[in-house]
Amino acid sequence: xxxxxxxxxxxxxxxVDVCVVGGGINGLSVFRELAxxxxxxxxxxxxxxxxxASAALSRMVHGGxxxxxxxxxxxxxESLVERDRLLKNAPHYxxxxxxxxxxxxxxxxxxxxAVRFLGLTRRxxxxxxxxxxxxxxxxxxLTRKRALMPKHAFRGRRATLSRWPALNPQIKSSATYYxxxxxxxxxxxxxxxxxxxxxxxxxxxxxxxxxxxxxSGRYELKDAVTGTRAAIEPSLIINATGxxxxxxxxxxxxxxxxxxxxxxxxxxLIIDSPALMQALDGHMIYYENEDGRICILFPYLxxxxxxxxxxxxxxxxxxxxxxxxxDYILQSLAFVLPDIRIRPEEIVFQFSGVxxxxxxxDSFTGRIPxxxxxxxxEGGEKAPPVLCMIGGKWTTFRSFxxxxxxxxxxxxxxxxxxxxxxxxxxxxxxxxxxxxxxxDGIAAETGLSKGRLRTLLARYGTHATLIADFIAAGxxxxxxxxxxxxxxxxxxxxxxxxxxxxxxxxxxxxLAITGELSLDMADAALALLATEKRWQxxxxxxxxxxxxxxxxxxxxxxxxxxSARNEQRSALCETTARSG
Numbered sequence: 001x002x003x004x005x006x007x008x009x010x011x012x013x014x015x016v017d018v019c020v021v022g023g024g025i026n027g028l029s030v031f032r033e034l035a036x037x038x039x040x041x042x043x044x045x046x047x048x049x050x051x052x053a054s055a056a057l058s059r060m061v062h063g064g065x066x067x068x069x070x071x072x073x074x075x076x077x078e079s080l081v082e083r084d085r086l087l088k089n090a091p092h093y094x095x096x097x098x099x100x101x102x103x104x105x106x107x108x109x110x111x112x113x114a115v116r117f118l119g120l121t122r123r124x125x126x127x128x129x130x131x132x133x134x135x136x137x138x139x140x141x142l143t144r145k146r147a148l149m150p151k152h153a154f155r156g157r158r159a160t161l162s163r164w165p166a167l168n169p170q171i172k173s174s175a176t177y178y179x180x181x182x183x184x185x186x187x188x189x190x191x192x193x194x195x196x197x198x199x200x201x202x203x204x205x206x207x208x209x210x211x212x213x214x215x216s217g218r219y220e221l222k223d224a225v226t227g228t229r230a231a232i233e234p235s236l237i238i239n240a241t242g243x244x245x246x247x248x249x250x251x252x253x254x255x256x257x258x259x260x261x262x263x264x265x266x267x268x269l270i271i272d273s274p275a276l277m278q279a280l281d282g283h284m285i286y287y288e289n290e291d292g293r294i295c296i297l298f299p300y301l302x303x304x305x306x307x308x309x310x311x312x313x314x315x316x317x318x319x320x321x322x323x324x325x326x327d328y329i330l331q332s333l334a335f336v337l338p339d340i341r342i343r344p345e346e347i348v349f350q351f352s353g354v355x356x357x358x359x360x361x362d363s364f365t366g367r368i369p370x371x372x373x374x375x376x377x378e379g380g381e382k383a384p385p386v387l388c389m390i391g392g393k394w395t396t397f398r399s400f401x402x403x404x405x406x407x408x409x410x411x412x413x414x415x416x417x418x419x420x421x422x423x424x425x426x427x428x429x430x431x432x433x434x435x436x437x438x439x440d441g442i443a444a445e446t447g448l449s450k451g452r453l454r455t456l457l458a459r460y461g462t463h464a465t466l467i468a469d470f471i472a473a474g475x476x477x478x479x480x481x482x483x484x485x486x487x488x489x490x491x492x493x494x495x496x497x498x499x500x501x502x503x504x505x506x507x508x509x510x511l512a513i514t515g516e517l518s519l520d521m522a523d524a525a526l527a528l529l530a531t532e533k534r535w536q537x538x539x540x541x542x543x544x545x546x547x548x549x550x551x552x553x554x555x556x557x558x559x560x561x562x563s564a565r566n567e568q569r570s571a572l573c574e575t576t577a578r579s580g
Contacts, residue, residue: 021239
């Protein structure tokens, strides 16, 4: 159902059971939950789907080892359950991640951890081997019945430095355990959206649209793309805007309620360094900086992801990785891997997002609870109630969406019909145990090469069949990036609500975040988008300027860098052609 059809339907019948405001991972999760129960649900996202905090996570799918010292045992237990569900329900995007913790002391952290647990101090401290051992023992205990991954193991100093010789030689030992990582969180969000929309015409969704309460007390939906407006009459509103919850409540409620949120900013760097990649040996290094703050670095789609910071913010719209944050992250990296130096040009991308934490006056941001909950804010005599989704971490999006949906169903007097606990997500449905056999079958049907189909399966799971069929159905054209073609991008533009160039290059694909985007590729993608949208030259120029400005200001990638990548890719193609 496209934008025009949605507004046409609302003009005929403005009544909606539930309007979900916010198209991040939690909003998409509750939308899918309600759609599968047959509820007349409308999702409204002010920007693009998964364009806020849901695009700026650390890419970890984890229980939250460090939350144990805050006493958040139920959150860790729930997170580990949801992690294991994602390994089964989204195997195309979520995979095990061996994680190694360098340990610099034996007893450090025990006393301070105990008094922190009792709430007597807020100061971070280094964790010694015994504290790490205790935490990992709890991790193993909480997952003992499922046992999807190996238990933790300790190594002494000699064995650790033999395996990871670039580590800080001051270490005393190391511990290795398993968590998981997600390759394309924004695409997983799109698949939640598609799952909900596939439930039937009772489920509708729009990006680049905004819901507000007008002076007469009526709710109005405005389309930022076409300028179209429509009145809607929701029985219930779910505020799933994360760090924007208080701002959204100001436009959704007749009177402004007390603040509910107190988010912090986390910034990350994507680094293209062969030496750094080799030093990791396939593991995530989960380490403490000298100030006691937890940091991470791990292989991510051929590059290395490093982060992060934890800074209070007031305006979630303007967050970006600032120079002092880059310096902090690089300093932490130099501490744990002292012989590796990162050159500025090796930082190919940076991103920053707001953690949607509950309001707190705690001076130490690491002590703010990471758990999630829902609260109703009553709208008054005429306005519907607003259910606010507070807090949450990416790993628990399904259970958080389930919680919010159950509260909504209870308020509406409707039963739950379907459980999503064991339900595959998007391209995780019918995921093949034998991937090569699946690829052979699709190759025989479509004529596409097996190499291309391996790439499509990694990007889209079993939904790759739809894209492969589309590619094979018409004449295709090569693009400046050899791993993509014109018809693949055309499919994404037509099928996945792409309205701006950043939707396509930042969220529907991984071109930008992996540092693979060149100026030629950006222009080629823009030409495809402009053709599909029938944009005039002035609109194309404005879109190009918009994208390049966003990429430079938010992600540290300037036009000069993109131009330099043109030459790099041309040289690579020539080398490949000669070797072939």
